[in-house]
Amino acid sequence: MHGVLKVKTTEEKARELKVKELLKIKEYKEVVSKFQEHKSVGVLDQIGLDISKTVLEWNPEYYTVWNYRRDIFNHFDNTLEKEKVQELLTKEMKFIEECIQRFTKSYWVWFHRKWVSVRLEKCDWARELKLCYKLLDLDLRNFHCWSYRRFVEERSGMPMEKEFGYTTEKIEQNFSNYSAWHQRSSLIPQMYPQPEQLFEKLKEEFEWVRNAVFTEPKDQSCWIYHKWLVGTIKKIPNCNYKDVLLSEVDEINGLIEIEPDCKWPIYTLLTLKMELGVQDKSELQELVDKLKTIDRERINYYLSLEKQWQ
Amino acid sequence: MSDNSNSNNNNSIDHTKNVLVEKHISYVVNLDNKKEEDFEYWVTEHLRMNGMYWGLTSLYILKALDKMDRDVIINWVLSCQKSNGGFSGNVSHDEHLLSTLSAVQILMQLDALDRLDQDLVAKYVLSLQQEDGSFFGDKWGEVDTRFTYCAVSCLSLMGKLDLLDNNRIEKIADFINRCKNFDAGYGCIPGAESHAGQTFTCVGALAIINRLDLIDRDQLGWWLCERQLPNGGLNGRPEKTSDVCYSWWVVSALSVIDRLHWIDNEKLRNYILKCQDNETGGIADKPGNVPDVFHTFFGLCGFSLMSYFDMEEIDPTYALGTKTLLKYNIKLPWNKKL
Numbered sequence: 001m002h003g004v005l006k007v008k009t010t011e012e013k014a015r016e017l018k019v020k021e022l023l024k025i026k027e028y029k030e031v032v033s034k035f036q037e038h039k040s041v042g043v044l045d046q047i048g049l050d051i052s053k054t055v056l057e058w059n060p061e062y063y064t065v066w067n068y069r070r071d072i073f074n075h076f077d078n079t080l081e082k083e084k085v086q087e088l089l090t091k092e093m094k095f096i097e098e099c100i101q102r103f104t105k106s107y108w109v110w111f112h113r114k115w116v117s118v119r120l121e122k123c124d125w126a127r128e129l130k131l132c133y134k135l136l137d138l139d140l141r142n143f144h145c146w147s148y149r150r151f152v153e154e155r156s157g158m159p160m161e162k163e164f165g166y167t168t169e170k171i172e173q174n175f176s177n178y179s180a181w182h183q184r185s186s187l188i189p190q191m192y193p194q195p196e197q198l199f200e201k202l203k204e205e206f207e208w209v210r211n212a213v214f215t216e217p218k219d220q221s222c223w224i225y226h227k228w229l230v231g232t233i234k235k236i237p238n239c240n241y242k243d244v245l246l247s248e249v250d251e252i253n254g255l256i257e258i259e260p261d262c263k264w265p266i267y268t269l270l271t272l273k274m275e276l277g278v279q280d281k282s283e284l285q286e287l288v289d290k291l292k293t294i295d296r297e298r299i300n301y302y303l304s305l306e307k308q309w310q
Numbered sequence: 311m312s313d314n315s316n317s318n319n320n321n322s323i324d325h326t327k328n329v330l331v332e333k334h335i336s337y338v339v340n341l342d343n344k345k346e347e348d349f350e351y352w353v354t355e356h357l358r359m360n361g362m363y364w365g366l367t368s369l370y371i372l373k374a375l376d377k378m379d380r381d382v383i384i385n386w387v388l389s390c391q392k393s394n395g396g397f398s399g400n401v402s403h404d405e406h407l408l409s410t411l412s413a414v415q416i417l418m419q420l421d422a423l424d425r426l427d428q429d430l431v432a433k434y435v436l437s438l439q440q441e442d443g444s445f446f447g448d449k450w451g452e453v454d455t456r457f458t459y460c461a462v463s464c465l466s467l468m469g470k471l472d473l474l475d476n477n478r479i480e481k482i483a484d485f486i487n488r489c490k491n492f493d494a495g496y497g498c499i500p501g502a503e504s505h506a507g508q509t510f511t512c513v514g515a516l517a518i519i520n521r522l523d524l525i526d527r528d529q530l531g532w533w534l535c536e537r538q539l540p541n542g543g544l545n546g547r548p549e550k551t552s553d554v555c556y557s558w559w560v561v562s563a564l565s566v567i568d569r570l571h572w573i574d575n576e577k578l579r580n581y582i583l584k585c586q587d588n589e590t591g592g593i594a595d596k597p598g599n600v601p602d603v604f605h606t607f608f609g610l611c612g613f614s615l616m617s618y619f620d621m622e623e624i625d626p627t628y629a630l631g632t633k634t635l636l637k638y639n640i641k642l643p644w645n646k647k648l
Contacts, residue, residue: 002553002595003595003596003599004599004600005598005599005600006587006594006598006599006600018347021347021348021349022347024349025347025348025349025352028349028352028353029352032352036402058353059353061353061354061356061357062353062355062356063356063399063403063404063406064356064398064402064403064404067404067448067450070450107452107454111450111452115450115451141547141549141550143497143498143502143503143505143547146502146503147498147499147501147502150501150502176549178503178547178548178549179503182491182492182493182503182504183503185491185492186491186492186501219549220536220548220549221548221549224492224493224533224536224548225492228492228493232492296574297535297538297540297542297573297574297577298535298536298538298572298573298574299574300571300572301531301532301535301569301572304528304572
């Protein structure tokens with residue numbers, strides 16, 4: 001099971017745990033059979049909502065139960081007053097929020113939240129965003145929550161600049177927040193559709209990412225982002241990207257002087273030089289030879305890389 | 311079906327160097343006997359179809375498929391089919407693409423695909439395709455590249471991929487391409503962060519629809535080989551810890567794009583060995599953790615894909631035995647040994 005450490009216990013302790021486990025199973029099975037009984041009758045009612053809720057409190061992964069709740073809400077749409085349905089959906093959001101805080105990585109729970117939120121006449125998107133802030137503070141890499149955040153932004157029409165600011169904040173808190181780097185890479189091309197603007201922005205980003213790579217040169221998050229900057233700027237038509245890359249070469253050379261055995265600046269320097277098409281291939285060879293000795297796991301990758309000039 | 315006859319109580323074998331074949335077989339065969347005392351068994355009831363597939367395919371890799379009661383399993387799988395053709399994760403649960411693919415895989419593994427109304431299954435799968443080329447996981451409308459993989463794999467295994475015309479295939483390819491990110495990896499939906507698991511589903515789906523040309527193999531291969539950590543294990547995203555399940559997600563994707571040699575296979579093998587449970591058998595996510603059938607399957611897949619320990623060969627795209635697939639005349643152009 002994910003992240004469950006195996007612990008040695010005394011026989012007595014093991015017996016105690018077993019008794020507890022058996023009791024838990026008994027209780028859970030009772031809750032489930034009550035639900036199944038009610039569901040089999042085929043009545044879509046408030047009792048169904050109450051009974052299914054207890055199952056989900058035990059086990060939010062039981063996807064059929066979420067389906068059943070949606071069946072009930074759909075049925076209510078045709079049988080109850082609109083206000084009453086809205087009230088129940090609002091309650092549902094509260095219930096999901098409780099579930100999400102206990103089980104932050106359940107696909108089913110997150111999907112159900114999306115499903116309910118778009119059925120609310122007035123979904124409080126600001127509140128939804130707050131929930132995301134809170135959960136992403138607790139687990140900065142929760143991709144379910146990042147996805148939900150993007151959904152909320154889209155629905156609420158949040159300006160991209162605001163989200164961009166959020167990624168800056170998260171990265172400054174922790175350079176290893178790859179999820180935030182990813183988000184940044186997806187925002188920039190949308191925010192700067194014009195080539196000239198994009199070029200200027202990317203130049204700014206090179207400056208900005210430098211702070212990260214100099215502080216945490218062993219952290220691959222910022223280097224992967226750097227590689228993306230290189231790949232993106234060179235595709236901008238009619239721009240002088242080579243000057244930008246040349247100044248990056250200087251900067252990274254400076255970093256290598258301080259961190260001679262760190263693989264990432266060496267690798268980045270190598271790819272920059274390849275990109276710039278350096279004439280003297282021994283410059284490339286020297287770098288790749290170094291990588292082959294300090295990053296043994298990926299030696300075959302480097303061997304395939306050097307074939308490009310050998 | 312317990313296997314106490316051989317001396318499994320002997321823990322003298324060094325599990326960091328040897329694969330515990332007999333113990334793993336006994337672990338998988340006895341999974342169902344734990345139900346009286348294991349709470350986890352009950353809260354994972356909805357996953358039983360996937361669990362059955364993981365267990366069976368583990369036994370296939372270990373060359374011990376005959377340890378399971380074929381007829382019982384086939385009948386149970388068929389009892390999970392709904393009138394619309396989809397399969398549920400267990401009897402009295404709802405149908406979903408995730409369990410539908412597992413059901414088809416199990417029946418194939420047991421050479422019982424003929425017991426199935428395949429047209430009905432195909433109809434169910436096709437009913438979930440959307441205008442933009444994505445697939446719903448079930449009628450409720452969650453979209454994810456996992457479901458794209460399930461859909462095309464399911465159709466292809468039944469020899470029904472041609473039910474998707476060129477236009478539809480183009481849309482599927484386009485949707486997957488929109489899930490590609492700045493690092494050449496793939497996410498759940500457009501805009502979502504790259505993840506090795508999703509990357510497998512996208513690479514696998516593109517392989518099945520014959521559109522591997524959409525992948526920049528060197529770029530993706532590099533991102534995938536950077537998943538290997540100094541301990542030899544693989545992570546699923548940058549700056550995360552290692553986990554045995556990526557011995558499938560990462561290694562299969564690397565195999566399909568012919569870059570498996572870009573990671574240190576021996577170091578990964580040693581990492582998986584360390585995750586074996588020397589008492590009960592089975593493989594855990596990390597060394598010293600409690601094993602489960604999911605990680606047992608993915609650990610064994612790692613050995614198989616890297617050709618260690620004379621295991622039965624598993625196909626990196628369909629996640630089924632190569633021999634099984636060839637028997638059904640499925641084409642495997644990414645397999646260089648064929």
